[in-house]
Amino acid sequence: MRVLVVTDAWRPQVNGVVRTIEHLMEHAPAFGVEIVLLTPEQFRTLPMPTYPEIRLSLARPGAVEKLIADARSDHVHISTEGPLGLAARRACLRAQRPFTTSYHTKFPEYVRRRAPIPERWTYAWLRRFHNAGDGVMVATASLKRDLEARGFKRLMHWSRGVDADRFRPDPTARAFDLPGPIFLYVGRVATEKNIEEFLALDLPGSKVVVGDGPQRAELEAAYPDAHFTGTLEGDALAAAYASSDVFVFPSRTDTFGIVVLEALASGVPVAAFPVTGPLDVLEGTGAGALDPDLRTAALAALKLSGEDARRVALAHGWREATAQFVANVRDVIATADAEGRAA
Numbered sequence: 001m002r003v004l005v006v007t008d009a010w011r012p013q014v015n016g017v018v019r020t021i022e023h024l025m026e027h028a029p030a031f032g033v034e035i036v037l038l039t040p041e042q043f044r045t046l047p048m049p050t051y052p053e054i055r056l057s058l059a060r061p062g063a064v065e066k067l068i069a070d071a072r073s074d075h076v077h078i079s080t081e082g083p084l085g086l087a088a089r090r091a092c093l094r095a096q097r098p099f100t101t102s103y104h105t106k107f108p109e110y111v112r113r114r115a116p117i118p119e120r121w122t123y124a125w126l127r128r129f130h131n132a133g134d135g136v137m138v139a140t141a142s143l144k145r146d147l148e149a150r151g152f153k154r155l156m157h158w159s160r161g162v163d164a165d166r167f168r169p170d171p172t173a174r175a176f177d178l179p180g181p182i183f184l185y186v187g188r189v190a191t192e193k194n195i196e197e198f199l200a201l202d203l204p205g206s207k208v209v210v211g212d213g214p215q216r217a218e219l220e221a222a223y224p225d226a227h228f229t230g231t232l233e234g235d236a237l238a239a240a241y242a243s244s245d246v247f248v249f250p251s252r253t254d255t256f257g258i259v260v261l262e263a264l265a266s267g268v269p270v271a272a273f274p275v276t277g278p279l280d281v282l283e284g285t286g287a288g289a290l291d292p293d294l295r296t297a298a299l300a301a302l303k304l305s306g307e308d309a310r311r312v313a314l315a316h317g318w319r320e321a322t323a324q325f326v327a328n329v330r331d332v333i334a335t336a337d338a339e340g341r342a343a
Helices: 016-031 061-071 083-095 107-114 119-131 141-149 195-199 216-222 234-242 258-265 278-282 294-301 306-313 318-338
Strands: 002-006 034-038 045-048 051-057 075-078 099-102 136-138 155-157 182-186 206-210 227-230 246-249 270-272 288-290
Touching: 002 016, 002 061, 002 083, 016 034, 016 258, 016 318, 034 061, 051 083, 061 083, 075 083, 075 318, 083 099, 083 119, 099 318, 107 119, 136 141, 141 155, 141 278, 155 318, 182 195, 182 234, 182 258, 195 206, 195 216, 206 234, 216 227, 234 258, 246 258, 246 294, 258 270, 258 278, 258 306, 270 278, 270 294, 278 288, 288 294
Parallel strands: 002 034, 002 075, 075 099, 099 136, 136 155, 182 206, 182 246, 206 227, 246 270, 270 288
Antiparallel strands: 045 051
């Protein structure tokens, strides 16, 4: 089976969408599936206003329609709601081709932090975008309940995983020459991640921010006592996790948070708000502390077991997540075949 994945988020971006697709490509062949991509690499791009690290494709609908036809795929999956996602949705509807979509981020809340646009307007637009397809893949049960209540239809479960061989406890790791305990954040440095709420906390030891983004200069100036490393990958990122005592996840708009699993796999307990993502992964596990007061959660996480953190992470593998994706696609194809709709 050949699946075309359309995504506006792609390298050199470093985010959960990109990582998810990379791991999907790695594990799909074990299920007899070839993943091919339609990404901004195939088009001229412009920097996104207020967030130049994200490139927006200048994609003519006709060009996207031709690329989809030329891919000769058995199924189309639209991962994002950007210019490529919109053009691919249009092409699939015009050709009466079945397709699925993903819901990766609480985009209305993200937009609201950057512009005075009511969340209900953005949710209405997203509902129209996603409900046109044959299934919306979501990472957690709590997100599924939230979107169902907002009128989204045909929701399908597609979880996330972690590379537990790369991210693992390492008592010898010394990534930071800083006073302990080390409270770590990993991810984009942007307003929707709510990092400032973490940096403003009165905590012992040191705060470390791993990542880059449009808010970095502002936060570095405002919080000179915090340590900003920029983007880390591979062994350097693994060492950063393993050198930390608590992973702080201040976001209220993520739908999962792959970095949460990476921290847990490294034997680092997590502190977070009781919101979508952390609730699904951490509640009742003893591997993290959830509290509306992030300082309370961070201090409570200091007392938790790294062994429990690792145990929880090991229940989330990329192979299992890929199996869910493949099963969803096969279900849609089978339904379309039964209804006489061509791929």
